[in-house]
Amino acid sequence: MNLVKKFIINKIILSLIFLSGCTFFNKTNKNKEVIKNMSEHKKTIFTFLSAPGGGKGTLAQKAIDKLNFIVLSTGDLFRQYIANSTNIGLELKKYMDKGELVPDELVISMVKEWLLSIKDSDKPIILDGFPRTSVQAKKLIELLQKNLPEFGFRVIKLETPQEEITERLINRRVCPNKECQAVYNTSMPEITEGKCLKCDTQLIQRADDKPEIIKERFDVYYKNEKELINAYESEGIDIETINVSKKTPNTILQNFTDIL
Numbered sequence: 434m435n436l437v438k439k440f441i442i443n444k445i446i447l448s449l450i451f452l453s454g455c456t457f458f459n460k461t462n463k464n465k466e467v468i469k470n471m472s473e474h475k476k477t478i479f480t481f482l483s484a485p486g487g488g489k490g491t492l493a494q495k496a497i498d499k500l501n502f503i504v505l506s507t508g509d510l511f512r513q514y515i516a517n518s519t520n521i522g523l524e525l526k527k528y529m530d531k532g533e534l535v536p537d538e539l540v541i542s543m544v545k546e547w548l549l550s551i552k553d554s555d556k557p558i559i560l561d562g563f564p565r566t567s568v569q570a571k572k573l574i575e576l577l578q579k580n581l582p583e584f585g586f587r588v589i590k591l592e593t594p595q596e597e598i599t600e601r602l603i604n605r606r607v608c609p610n611k612e613c614q615a616v617y618n619t620s621m622p623e624i625t626e627g628k629c630l631k632c633d634t635q636l637i638q639r640a641d642d643k644p645e646i647i648k649e650r651f652d653v654y655y656k657n658e659k660e661l662i663n664a665y666e667s668e669g670i671d672i673e674t675i676n677v678s679k680k681t682p683n684t685i686l687q688n689f690t691d692i693l
């Protein structure tokens with residue numbers, strides 16, 4: 434009997450030590466715990482990190498078609514605000530007309546309104562083109578914790594070697610017909626004539642798909658990505674990675690589905 438008692442007392446002491454350790458752990462990883470807990474129970478917001486041409490647009494489209502996601506494109510959101518001529522829309526238009534960057538505060542207030550408007554929907558969400566800066570990332574996390582605790586937040590990095598994306602971009606051809614805008618790759622045998630298969634317009638290479646411009650775009654992108662990752666990590670958020678190298682859109686979708 435004594436041995437059993439001793440065993441139980443030891444267990445209790447060990448549990449107490451363990452619990453106090455957990456409290457310490459919870460304090461140091463406060464944001465991470467809140468965000469993880471949210472994602473276990475309720476709706477989740479995803480954001481993707483991927484270099485230009487790294488496949489996030491394709492995956493977002495697949496997630497809408499096959500997984501019933503909602504995608505918020507900040508570009509579309511901006512256009513909608515301007516079209517509706519709200520106060521925010523008018524302010525936004527001033528920056529866009531001057532070709533200036535839209536301030537983080539303004540972007541976050543639009544995203545906030547949008548998130549509040551769809552908060553009763555059960556669909557998971559992808560934020561496309563947001564957060565774009567470390568300030569936006571921090572503000573979004575603060576917003577979720579304060580105003581939208583039912584939302585979880587996950588950051589998914591789509592990884593592809595830079596050379597692979599460069600090659601894909603150099604070989605990309607687009608249809609300049611505004612009504613069509615189909616996208617092709619020079620490796621597709623059916624476009625040997627250089628004409629759009631849908632509308633017969635002569636295909637072109639986008640100006641920013643030229644090698645020297647691509648390199649500049651990458652440099653800018655990776656610098657920004659590093660800042661974003663630092664911001665997420667300082668908020669205690671894990672960066673989850675999907676390797677998308679040489680994978681078809683369907684396989685990438687499958688890989689994404691596997692981690693949901």
Ligand SMILES: [Zn+2]
Pocket residue numbers: 608609610613614615629630631632633634
């Ligand atoms: Zn076309």
